[in-house]
Amino acid sequence: MRTLRSYVAGRWHEADSDFAPLYNPSTEEEIARASSRGIDFGAALDWARERGGPALRALTFGQRAALLKEMSKAIRDRRDELLDLSALATGTTRPDGAFDIDGASGTLAYYAALGKGLGDRRLIAEGEGVQLAKTEAAWGRHVLVPRPGVAVLINAFNFPAWGFAEKAACALLAGMPVLTKPATSTAWVAERVAEIVIDAGILPEGALQIVCGSTGDLLDRLGPQDVLAFTGSMATALSLRDRHNLAAASTRLNVEADSLNAAVLGPDVDTAGPTFDLFRRDVEREITQKSGQKCTAVRRILAPRGALDAARDALAAALGAVVTGDPADPAVTMGPLATAQQLRDAEDGVAELAASSRVLAGGRGRVDGAGAPPGKGYFLAPTLLEAPDANPAGAVHRREVFGPVATLLPYDGTAAEAAAIVALGGGMLVTSAYSDDSAWLAEFLAHGGAASGRFYIGSREAAAEAPGSGVALPHLLHGGPGRAGGGAELGGLRGLELYLQRVALQGNRPLVESLAGG
Ligand code: NAP
Numbered sequence: 187m188r189t190l191r192s193y194v195a196g197r198w199h200e201a202d203s204d205f206a207p208l209y210n211p212s213t214e215e216e217i218a219r220a221s222s223r224g225i226d227f228g229a230a231l232d233w234a235r236e237r238g239g240p241a242l243r244a245l246t247f248g249q250r251a252a253l254l255k256e257m258s259k260a261i262r263d264r265r266d267e268l269l270d271l272s273a274l275a276t277g278t279t280r281p282d283g284a285f286d287i288d289g290a291s292g293t294l295a296y297y298a299a300l301g302k303g304l305g306d307r308r309l310i311a312e313g314e315g316v317q318l319a320k321t322e323a324a325w326g327r328h329v330l331v332p333r334p335g336v337a338v339l340i341n342a343f344n345f346p347a348w349g350f351a352e353k354a355a356c357a358l359l360a361g362m363p364v365l366t367k368p369a370t371s372t373a374w375v376a377e378r379v380a381e382i383v384i385d386a387g388i389l390p391e392g393a394l395q396i397v398c399g400s401t402g403d404l405l406d407r408l409g410p411q412d413v414l415a416f417t418g419s420m421a422t423a424l425s426l427r428d429r430h431n432l433a434a435a436s437t438r439l440n441v442e443a444d445s446l447n448a449a450v451l452g453p454d455v456d457t458a459g460p461t462f463d464l465f466r467r468d469v470e471r472e473i474t475q476k477s478g479q480k481c482t483a484v485r486r487i488l489a490p491r492g493a494l495d496a497a498r499d500a501l502a503a504a505l506g507a508v509v510t511g512d513p514a515d516p517a518v519t520m521g522p523l524a525t526a527q528q529l530r531d532a533e534d535g536v537a538e539l540a541a542s543s544r545v546l547a548g549g550r551g552r553v554d555g556a557g558a559p560p561g562k563g564y565f566l567a568p569t570l571l572e573a574p575d576a577n578p579a580g581a582v583h584r585r586e587v588f589g590p591v592a593t594l595l596p597y598d599g600t601a602a603e604a605a606a607i608v609a610l611g612g613g614m615l616v617t618s619a620y621s622d623d624s625a626w627l628a629e630f631l632a633h634g635g636a637a638s639g640r641f642y643i644g645s646r647e648a649a650a651e652a653p654g655s656g657v658a659l660p661h662l663l664h665g666g667p668g669r670a671g672g673g674a675e676l677g678g679l680r681g682l683e684l685y686l687q688r689v690a691l692q693g694n695r696p697l698v699e700s701l702a703g704g
Pocket of ligand 1: 341
C-alpha cells in the first residue's frame with residue numbers, strides 16, 4: 187500500500203503513525219494512507235519565507251510565467267498516468283478526470299501567457315496617476331506588490347489537481363511561495379502532481395511545499411503577510427474564520443465554499459428548439475459530471491409552468507441513460523462518489539429533499555455499480571426530484587447535496603420571480619439562464635445579478651461553443667457572495683490580487699511614475 191509523502195523544508199517526509207486510510211471508491215479497497223505526523227510546520231513556513239519567497243520575488247513576472255509554463259507542460263506530459271491515477275483514487279471516468287487534470291495544466295498555461303504579457307516588471311501599476319495638489323509635485327498612483335509571506339492553499343477533495351493549480355498559478359505568478367494541503371481522501375492525485383513538478387526541478391527551492399494529512403499547528407503560525415486560500419465546506423470555513431490569530435493578524439483568508447447553483451429556463455424558449463436542447467444537455471452534464479461533486483454543479487432547475495412537462499421528460503430521459511459504475515468498465519459514463527462519508531451525506535440529503543419533493547429519477551440510495559463488486563463502491567444513481575412549489579424556502583434552497591442530485595422547480599415565467607427564487611439559495615457561484623430574449627435576461631440580471639458570482643447565458647447562438655455553466659474558466663471570476671464564501675479567485679489578473687498588497691504611492695510625479703513603472 188502506498189504511503190503518501192509530504193514535501194517540506196526541501197525534503198520528502200514520510201510519517202510513521204496516525205495514518206488516515208484512502209480508498210478506491212469503486213471497490214472500497216484501501217489503496218493508500220496519509221499522515222502529516224512529524225512535520226515541523228514552523229520550519230516549513232521559514233523555508234518558504236526565507237528561501238522560496240525571496241527567490242520568486244527576485245524574478246520578473248515574465249520569468250515566473252515561464253515557470254508556470256514548464257509546470258503546465260510537466261503535468262501535460264504525465265496526463266495519461268494522472269488520468270489512470272484519478273480513476274483509481276478518486277473514481278473519475280476519463281472525461282471527468284480530464285476535467286481536473288487538463289483543468290490544472292490549462293489554468294497554469296493561461297496564467298503563463300498572462301504573466302508573459304507583464305514582461306520584466308515586478309509590480310503592477312493600477313489605473314492612471316492622479317494629481318493631488320496644485321502641481322505635479324503632489325502625485326499619487328496605486329501599485330500592487332508581492333506579499334513577503336506564504337500562500338497556504340487548502341483544497342477540497344473534488345479537484346485535487348485543478349484546485350491546486352488554479353490557486354498556485356496565481357500565487358506563484360504574484361511572487362508568493364506556496365504550501366498546499368489537499369483534502370486527505372483524494373490527496374494521492376495532488377501528491378503526484380506536486381511530485382511531478384518538484385522532481386522536474388522547475389521551481390526555486392522553497393517555492394512549493396505540499397502537506398498530505400492534517401495541518402497540525404500550521405494555521406496557528408500564520409501572520410500578517412501570509413494568505414490562507416481555502417476551498418471546502420462552509421462548516422470548515424467558519425472554523426477558520428473563528429481563528430483568533432488569523433483575525434488578530436488580519437491574515438488574508440479567501441473562502442470558496444458551498445453553492446446551490448441554479449439553471450433557469452426562460453419563458454421564450456421553444457421546447458423543440460436549440461436553446462432548450464442546450465439547456466437539457468448542460469443541466470444533464472452539470473448533474474452527472476464528476477458525479478455531481480462540483481461546487482459549480484446545478485442543484486436547482488427552474489422551469490416556467492408551461493415548460494415543466496417538457497423539462498421533466500427531457501431530463502429524466504437523459505439521466506435514465508447514464509451508466510453508473512467503476513470507471514474501469516468502458517460502458518460506464520458516471521463514477522462513484524469519492525468517499526463513504528460523501529455517499530452517506532448525499533443519501534441523507536436526498537431523503538431531506540424528498541420530504542417535500544417527489545423523486546423523478548434515481549433516489550434509491552446506494553446502488554451497485556456496473557463493473558464493480560456487488561455491495562461495494564460508493565455509487566449513487568443520478569437523481570432528479572421535483573418540488574410542487576419553489577417558494578417558500580425549503581431544504582432545496584438550504585441543503586447542498588454534493589452528488590448527482592438536482593431538483594426541478596416551477597415558476598411563473600417572470601424574471602422577477604425567477605431571480606427571487608434563485609436568491610433563496612443565499613449566494614451562489616454561478617447561475618445559468620437559458621433564453622434568447624435580451625430584455626428578459628436584462629431584467630433577470632437587474633433583479634438577481636448580485637446573488638451569484640457568475641451569470642452564464644445559454645442561448646441559441648452560444649450553443650455550438652457553450653462549455654457549460656460548471657466550467658470555472660481562468661479568464662473569469664470564480665467565487666460568489668454569501669454561502670458561496672464571498673471569495674474571489676481567477677478572473678485573469680484579478681486572481682493575483684489576493685497575493686499582492688495594494689500600495690498607494692504618494693510623492694512627486696517623476697518619482698512615483700518611475701516606481702510604478704518598475
Ligand atoms: P471540507 O471537509 O471542508 O474540507 C476541505 C479542506 O479543508 C480539506 O483539505 C480538509 O482536510 C481541510 N480541513 C478540514 N478541517 C480543517 C481544519 N479544521 N483545519 C484546516 N483544514 C481543514 O470540504 P470537502 O468535503 O473536501 O469539500 C466539499 C465542499 O467543498 C462542498 O461543500 C463544495 O461545495 C465545496 N467546494 C467549493 C468549491 C468552490 O470553489 N467554491 C470547490 C470545490 C468544493 P482533510 O481532508 O484532511 O480533512
